[in-house]
Amino acid sequence: MSIKIGKLFGIEVRFHFSWFIIFALISWSLSINYLPGQYPNQSSSFYYVVGVISAAMLFFSVLLHEVAHSLESKKNNISVKGITLYFLGGVSEIEEEPKTANAELRIAAVGPLTSIILSAIFYLTYSLSTREPLWLTAVLQYSSYINLILAIFNLIPAFPMDGGRILRAIIWDRNKNLLSSTRTATQISKMFGYFFAGIGILDMLFLSGVDGLWLIIIGFYISNSAEQSLNETRVSHALAGVTVEEIMTKEVHTVESDLTLQQLSDYAFTKYKHHGFPVISGGELVGIVTDEDLRKRQPERWDELRVKDIMVPKEKLLTISSKDMAVDAFVKMSKNGIGRLPVVEQGKLIGIISRSDLTKIVQTKLLYKT
Numbered sequence: 407m408s409i410k411i412g413k414l415f416g417i418e419v420r421f422h423f424s425w426f427i428i429f430a431l432i433s434w435s436l437s438i439n440y441l442p443g444q445y446p447n448q449s450s451s452f453y454y455v456v457g458v459i460s461a462a463m464l465f466f467s468v469l470l471h472e473v474a475h476s477l478e479s480k481k482n483n484i485s486v487k488g489i490t491l492y493f494l495g496g497v498s499e500i501e502e503e504p505k506t507a508n509a510e511l512r513i514a515a516v517g518p519l520t521s522i523i524l525s526a527i528f529y530l531t532y533s534l535s536t537r538e539p540l541w542l543t544a545v546l547q548y549s550s551y552i553n554l555i556l557a558i559f560n561l562i563p564a565f566p567m568d569g570g571r572i573l574r575a576i577i578w579d580r581n582k583n584l585l586s587s588t589r590t591a592t593q594i595s596k597m598f599g600y601f602f603a604g605i606g607i608l609d610m611l612f613l614s615g616v617d618g619l620w621l622i623i624i625g626f627y628i629s630n631s632a633e634q635s636l637n638e639t640r641v642s643h644a645l646a647g648v649t650v651e652e653i654m655t656k657e658v659h660t661v662e663s664d665l666t667l668q669q670l671s672d673y674a675f676t677k678y679k680h681h682g683f684p685v686i687s688g689g690e691l692v693g694i695v696t697d698e699d700l701r702k703r704q705p706e707r708w709d710e711l712r713v714k715d716i717m718v719p720k721e722k723l724l725t726i727s728s729k730d731m732a733v734d735a736f737v738k739m740s741k742n743g744i745g746r747l748p749v750v751e752q753g754k755l756i757g758i759i760s761r762s763d764l765t766k767i768v769q770t771k772l773l774y775k776t
């Protein structure tokens with residue numbers, strides 16, 4: 407759901423669709439709230455024009471912050487897929503975790519540092535200017551302010567925000583254990599999250615402040631994303647160096663595309679305890695069918711409908727190669743909310759990898775080494 411707008415320093419930049427809504431909202435709230443408060447007695451066209459330019463400066467600042475992260479990642483030999491500008495911020499799609507505490511520290515710190523430098527540059531230009539024309543003064547002042555906010559917000563020591571990553575890098579540098587330092591950083595992040603939410607609840611109870619609601623949302627967002635990052639680190643740690651080929655199921659139970667749903671239920675789902683099957687026609691993979699697809703159809707129609715009518719067809723199917731890393735399979739499944747991936751080599755189905763294959767590996771590995 408994002409639009410590619412171009413490349414900056416060889417990094418692809420995309421806009422998520424929510425960005426357009428937020429851009430409009432921010433321009434609007436600046437024009438009717440912030441700017442009239444700061445610069446009274448101006449024309450409404452002044453507020454609207456300055457509002458739009460200021461919102462553009464905010465997004466430009468977020469973009470530079472993300473570019474800084476991406477460039478520093480590349481410098482540390484970590485590939486970057488691209489930058490997506492979102493609702494209230496940006497995300498650099500850095501493909502892997504940094505390999506050393508030092509690299510992590512530099513990659514995380516360079517973002518807030520960029521924002522602080524930008525804030526200082528805008529502030530200096532603002533203070534040295536003659537305050538003419540007024541629209542430029544307003545834009546400079548806002549840009550300086552918003553970059554400072556960006557730096558402070560990102561420095562909150564809550565994982566996976568920059569501040570949390572810096573915290574993890576410092577702990578990691580001391581104990582040399584990525585997993586246990588992620589665990590500690592996650593615990594601290596959750597404490598911060600609950601602290602924010604707690605203040606929010608108190609604010610709503612005793613001061614009946616609407617801002618309290620924001621704090622509660624941010625608080626829960628922080629503790630949730632911290633927990634999620636810990637899980638991701640656990641999994642990628644356990645799956646490091648494992649290829650799809652090593653853990654895929656090679657003996658795949660398949661079903662023919664012209665079986666009726668009744669036959670599918672009797673011969674496949676009842677017999678084998680799998681939740682999904684690759685669908686074959688003329689020896690070729692043509693789709694995948696899951697128990698969920700089956701359950702969506704009324705049992706009265708199970709005799710007339712066929713597997714090919716309800717399967718996810720080949721064109722829409724996500725597959726993986728046996729040479730790919732197991733952690734890529736995990737990412738692909740989580741991102742798309744699916745439970746299994748057919749392993750395909752030159753159009754031929756050679757195996758299947760499921761979420762439970764991955765969980766089994768993660769569990770056994772975590773039992774023996776943490």
Ligand SMILES: [Zn+2]
Binds near residue numbers: 471475518560
């Ligand atoms: Zn950042």
